[in-house]
Amino acid sequence: MGIESSCDETGVGIVRGTELLAHALSSSMEQHVRFGGVVPEVASRAHLEAMVPTLEQAYAESGVRVQDVDAIAVTSGPGLTGALLVGVAAAKALALAHDKPLYGVNHLAAHVAVDQLEHGRFEERAVALLVSGGHTEILLVDDIVTGITLLGQTIDDAAGEAFDKVARLLGLPYPGGPHIDRVARDGDPTTIAFPRALTGRDLDKHRYDFSFSGLKSAVARHVQHEDRMGRTFEVADIAASFQDSVCDVLTKKAIDACLDHDVKTLIIGGGVAANGRLRQFAEERAAKAGIQIRVPRMGLCTDNGAMVAALGAEVVRRGLPPSSLNLPADSSMPVTHVVAA
Ligand code: KG4
Ligand code: ZN
Numbered sequence: 001m002g003i004e005s006s007c008d009e010t011g012v013g014i015v016r017g018t019e020l021l022a023h024a025l026s027s028s029m030e031q032h033v034r035f036g037g038v039v040p041e042v043a044s045r046a047h048l049e050a051m052v053p054t055l056e057q058a059y060a061e062s063g064v065r066v067q068d069v070d071a072i073a074v075t076s077g078p079g080l081t082g083a084l085l086v087g088v089a090a091a092k093a094l095a096l097a098h099d100k101p102l103y104g105v106n107h108l109a110a111h112v113a114v115d116q117l118e119h120g121r122f123e124e125r126a127v128a129l130l131v132s133g134g135h136t137e138i139l140l141v142d143d144i145v146t147g148i149t150l151l152g153q154t155i156d157d158a159a160g161e162a163f164d165k166v167a168r169l170l171g172l173p174y175p176g177g178p179h180i181d182r183v184a185r186d187g188d189p190t191t192i193a194f195p196r197a198l199t200g201r202d203l204d205k206h207r208y209d210f211s212f213s214g215l216k217s218a219v220a221r222h223v224q225h226e227d228r229m230g231r232t233f234e235v236a237d238i239a240a241s242f243q244d245s246v247c248d249v250l251t252k253k254a255i256d257a258c259l260d261h262d263v264k265t266l267i268i269g270g271g272v273a274a275n276g277r278l279r280q281f282a283e284e285r286a287a288k289a290g291i292q293i294r295v296p297r298m299g300l301c302t303d304n305g306a307m308v309a310a311l312g313a314e315v316v317r318r319g320l321p322p323s324s325l326n327l328p329a330d331s332s333m334p335v336t337h338v339v340a341a
Helices: 029-035 040-062 081-098 107-113 115-119 159-169 177-184 213-228 235-260 276-289 305-317
Strands: 002-004 009-016 019-027 072-077 102-106 126-131 136-143 147-153 265-269 292-294
Touching: 002 081, 002 107, 002 305, 009 040, 009 305, 019 040, 019 305, 029 040, 040 081, 072 081, 072 107, 072 305, 081 102, 102 107, 102 305, 107 115, 107 126, 107 136, 107 265, 107 305, 115 292, 115 305, 126 235, 136 235, 147 235, 159 177, 159 213, 159 235, 177 235, 177 276, 213 235, 235 265, 235 276, 265 276, 276 292
Parallel strands: 002 072, 072 102, 126 265, 265 292
Antiparallel strands: 002 009, 009 019, 126 136, 136 147
16 A cells, blocks of 8 residues: 655555555645645645545545555655655554554656556656655666666756746646646747757756756846837747747657766656656657557556555565564655655
């Protein structure tokens, strides 16, 4: 069983090996919309209210109860401390009450592991591109539990965060990614040549790193300029140009990482993996480079409990010792640290 509570989704998943038995989810997103971003205190309270009903839902869906599971895994980081604590406390209580081994696991590794529920076990080393509101990383995955290397990450905003901030500039609702994706379909991506950061002179030092805050400022400047000139700016064209800039850089660097490391499989996860243009770029470029793409279905790409269960199952399969019942929530848990002590 896996429990997730690192951000705004309360998730409980149950798996048997790579088979998904339950995928119960409760989201507090609606409570954050009017603030234009996730409010940590609101998220923590929502986890508290949703935890028991979500557990019950997972038991009902699978016909499996906590007494029947081999182990309990929980996201111990990275994420919002107060939010993580709710899941960690729930997992500890269940582990103690039912005498089950407890595993505190890494949220980012879980985003990669979840793909096994959809496409089967990883047969060989892979590169993973994680893109969501909180993360933008390229990982080299030799082994999902013992062999993750961080190749690069954003040095400022996450990719989803950039979508959300630019949507706001364009007067679109939060979370902005799906709205930009939709609006951009009617736009011309070649209208404005927005910057593609860390692809030019800085490439050597930041080959697999990203930066999106300059892009966000460029969009803001463009919108202000059009306003000052008394022109109504074309939301669809700006959205399409912005989206192309983000997706071009994300996919180019991910494919480069595959080629550099002689890797034939690219796994894409996180909420931004839903983006149509990202998928299009990725498919075109991967096909050209002879690389296979694995993207879990949307409900498994965004935060959920099944991904935690999927990673937990791999940890158990490797016979690693359980975490301590003193397991802390670790808001900045590094991705190389897959299981907490
Ligand atoms: O993985 P996720 O549900 O939550 C975390 O942040 O962990 O990702 C949410 C992010 C938001 O920033 C949202 O705007 C973005 O994913 N997103 C998208 C799309 N759907 C969701 N971004 C671009 N295009 C989309 N279709
Ligand atoms: Zn996530």
